[in-house]
Amino acid sequence: MNVQSNKIEKEAKMDQEPAGIITVDGVEYKISEMSDGAKAQLSNIQFVDHQVRQLQNEWAVSDTARLGYQAALKGELLKSAKK
Numbered sequence: 001m002n003v004q005s006n007k008i009e010k011e012a013k014m015d016q017e018p019a020g021i022i023t024v025d026g027v028e029y030k031i032s033e034m035s036d037g038a039k040a041q042l043s044n045i046q047f048v049d050h051q052v053r054q055l056q057n058e059w060a061v062s063d064t065a066r067l068g069y070q071a072a073l074k075g076e077l078l079k080s081a082k083k
Helices: 002-012 036-082
Strands: 014-016 021-024 027-030
Touching: none
Parallel strands: none
Antiparallel strands: 014 021, 021 027
16 A cells, blocks of 8 residues: 555655645745745645545455455354354
């Protein structure tokens, strides 16, 4: 799950600082001084990052459910085998 997030982070090499500064490829930029186009791209990246986190959470829930169903199946198979 983290592989996708790490891949995006490595490709973008972008971290947002709380003081309205972002770092891209080791260079700091003030968000207030960015062009509208750059702000739009930053917004796009933030949106996609949010979507990736949401999908990772859904994956974790689905994976947990699958493990539960698998355990339940094994239990049912054991019950059937004892009959």
